Amino acid sequence: QQPVQSPQAVILREGEDAVINCSSSKALYSVHWYRQKHGEAPVFLMILLKGGEQKGHEKISASFNEKKQQSSLYLTASQLSYSGTYFCGTEIEGYQKVTFGTGTKLQVIP
Amino acid sequence: GAVVSQHPSRVICKSGTSVKIECRSLDFQATTMFWYRQFPKQSLMLMATSNEGSKATYEQGVEKDKFLINHASLTLSTLTVTSAHPEDSSFYICSARVPVSGNTIYFGEGSWLTVV
Numbered sequence: 609q610q611p612v613q614s615p616q617a618v619i620l621r622e623g624e625d626a627v628i629n630c631s632s633s634k635a636l637y638s639v640h641w642y643r644q645k646h647g648e649a650p651v652f653l654m655i656l657l658k659g660g661e662q663k664g665h666e667k668i669s670a671s672f673n674e675k676k677q678q679s680s681l682y683l684t685a686s687q688l689s690y691s692g693t694y695f696c697g698t699e700i701e702g703y704q705k706v707t708f709g710t711g712t713k714l715q716v717i718p
Numbered sequence: 719g720a721v722v723s724q725h726p727s728r729v730i731c732k733s734g735t736s737v738k739i740e741c742r743s744l745d746f747q748a749t750t751m752f753w754y755r756q757f758p759k760q761s762l763m764l765m766a767t768s769n770e771g772s773k774a775t776y777e778q779g780v781e782k783d784k785f786l787i788n789h790a791s792l793t794l795s796t797l798t799v800t801s802a803h804p805e806d807s808s809f810y811i812c813s814a815r816v817p818v819s820g821n822t823i824y825f826g827e828g829s830w831l832t833v834v
Contacts, residue, residue: 640823652823706813
């Protein structure tokens with residue numbers, strides 16, 4: 609079953625923060641996060657493995673709550689380049705197929 | 719630089735013809751590749767898992783006779799859309815796990831297919 613992301617869409621002004629949530633109905637092994645620009649392939653942001661870890665990449669970080677089967681992506685001090693559609697991808701078992709979430713369209717305006 | 723390369727990036731074909739899309743892993747061997755399809759403003763939907771040297775594993779609802787997948791070498795998987803129809807027009811994307819980066823999956827550039 610496809611993971612559900614929230615919100616579906618969000619508009620930010622430059623410098624504002626955002627949180628994107630990804631929720632699964634199944635126990636997860638890992639969560640992947642990607643950003644996709646219009647007409648392009650998704651670009652890998654980060655992967656989190658079960659164990660409740662949190663990762664950071666400059667101003668973008670993520671957490672993974674294994675018990676709640678949820679992951680959140682945190683965007684701080686947003687930049688115009690952050691605009692795009694964000695997808696989470698979930699794995700039930702390691703090195704198996706990744707199922708992508710419903711997507712969150714994020715638009716950063718000046 | 720790109721670690722997964724896909725070709726062609728755009729293709730237009732006539733209804734009823736077949737079209738082949740290639741997915742190559744660059745500088746690494748990929749025993750497994752994944753093929754996704756994405757319609758406008760929608761998420762990526764997994765079509766099949768391509769396994770080197772064996773038959774692909776198709777997702778429920780995907781016609782294996784229509785979407786032929788061949789993974790004949792450790793660096794190349796191909797998706798052939800047979801007897802294409804306008805409703806097959808979509809963005810097709812392949813992906814592969816990169817061994818040196820752990821469990822990370824990287825995507826190819828994607829292929830826009832338009833059937834006229």
